[in-house]
Amino acid sequence: MDALLDQSMLQCPAPAKLNLFLHVTGRRADGYHLLQTAFQLIDHGDTLDIVRREDGLIHRTNEIAGVPEDSDLIVRAARLLKAHTASPYGAELTLHKILPMGGGLGGGSSDAATTLIALNRLWQCGLRRQELMNLGLQLGADVPFFLFGRNAFAEGVGEVLQEITTPDCWYLVIEPGVQVPTPAIFSSKELTRDTKTFRITDFSGSADKHLRNDLQAVACTLFPEVAEVIDWLSKFGNAKMTGSGACVFCDFADEISADEVLKQVPDRWISWKARALSQHPMAHLVQA
Template sequence: MTLSLTRCPAPAKLNLFLHVNGRRPDGYHILQSVFQLIDRCDYLDAEVTNDGLIRRSNDIPGVPEDSDLIIRAARLLQQHTGCERGALLTLHKSLPMGGGLGGGSSDAATTLMALNHLWNTGLNQQQLMQLGLQLGADVPFFLFGQNAFAEGIGEELQPVETPECWYVVVEPGVHVPTPAIFGAPQLTRDTKPVKITDFPADEFVKWKNDLQSVACLLYPEVDKAIQWLSQFGSAKMTGSGACVFCAVSDESEADKIIEKHEGQWKLWKAKSLRIHPMMKKLQAKD
């Protein structure tokens, strides 16, 4: 019998705010953020093989197999645990690359969760999070599995309650490379740290994305998207860009905003999540 898991969800995240508080000697930035899971997902199919090889069954434009985070995640888990099994992986992408939605990191986290289950490698959540950090600063959040107040380089996580709502997300059609934003001379790195207990009370803090002004300067299309979406609420960029989002109270309001757009951007709606859907999927398998 073939061991496999299909339609494993890799959800997007939104940064409800993102403050840059400083920079470490190794070049990593010290951040604070709230990560919000949403129900827009990539999907992974994973099939166990007995040849020890890690392969991808489909082409993904612009992502060579050896540099794909799902392949790197699978090989890292295999090496770390000494597992002799292999895997054939198929990734169904819908999240844009360079969009600030954490797509690649989420794909890697779902790969680790799926193969830890299929290979029966037995790592607990904390061990998976430590492993995931080797792949990227956002990977531990997706393995954490719930909305989080993040500090450090994004790996220090505490659970946080976030509003239940819908979001309208705009893809401005530009790819924003993270190093270009963090390396920009215009970036300020001195926002005063906040406390988790301040969130989301507006009277204490202006909840902003410190990377947004730099992205708007370097990529004017991001600025245009923010200006347009600001007609309907408090619009801001997620992550290092390029996607822009606005919270709305219900699905019908999201539909109305999307209908009003007549340009070239891609718009979609998403619902807030409390728990990573892959965790529910694995619980149902146990």
């Protein structure tokens, strides 16, 4: 991808994330849950083609099943940036979607962040990273992470971020074939909301086998397909669900090891491998 063209940015990457762990530590008065998690970027995700328009109109050029244009996070992100900056420009947005919806991979949030990064350059807005992150939080709790641009230890509702170093490894990811709606998980009476907090200095990456995803047990009860994948993948390592589900992942030290397990995944599931990223591929386009 050319880093910057005069009027367009093509094949802009919107990488997926994995939650190496996810603890629910409390609940605010407004109903939002307090979390601790570790976000890991991986080299697999959606891509966007973004073309600047001179007439100020914002338009998504392709259909996305189940996502009307007005509610699409990329369109909302573009409109939010335009309103914030009073930019005279518009944009044509084409989203090449490969990440599953309701998969816990942050696909929509990553798409929104990539849209903000690209349009900030194409429209010559000049917003710095923190200002973009503040805007992104209005779109969703995971959006600031993708704008942060590095793997991160997150607290609060997921917006308080500190950079962390994570292992250079490979991940095998399995899609169970179901969409897990986040509200159904967080509203469950079975959800544990009092996990003890810990310090970032106690986190050393995916080797922390005692760390878990507090949402996993609820998702497995509501969606047996998720439990089935976890049971199968656990034969090969420390399999966990990411986010609020439904995708399940396991880390491997090298690509060959991931490939060996990938060959064995039953055909009824979609599966793929991805390498850990140390930073967002578009992070260099945002001023600190």
